[in-house]
Amino acid sequence: MSDVVAQAVTGLNEKLDGGGIDGTALFNIEGEGSVIVDDAGARAGDGDADVTFNADADTFREIFDGSLNPTTAFMSGRMTIDGDMGLAMKLAATLA
Template sequence: MSDIVNEAVKVLNEKMSGGLGGTAKFDIEGEGCVMIDDDGARAGDEEADVTLSADPETFRGILEGDTNPTAAFMAGQLKVDGDMGMAMKLASVLA
């Protein structure tokens, strides 16, 4: 497992402020995947309601609050596959 995935799991678990009501997966290009559900974040690559894909730099920017996820999506830096409503809910849970 990559350092980026390990760091992401730690940071996401600190940011989680409520239940997600579903599953989400961050697919970090060349690094691995992070699963998020009502129990928090963990390394893994399973089926999810929504999958968000980005390169490591974009993902780190989103995680650190330097990159707006919506702007990254509109610029094609963040791809969303699946339940767009779940992606929006994920953004509010992590705020």
């Protein structure tokens, strides 16, 4: 597992405050790997998901450390989202 993916797992679990989500989300970190989030929390991995977020490592790092709003990342084209936009909006609120 890359350091970027490990940091993403830690950051997501902190934002989720030890919980999970109602559904499955996949964070594809370009050139580094993927993180999957479900009712058990975040972990390194890949698979089918209700919503998929795609961005580079810098974008995800900024989202997870709170310096970039996920909605801003999407609206500016730094992040793409495929799938359940309702779940994406719920996650954006959690990550903001």
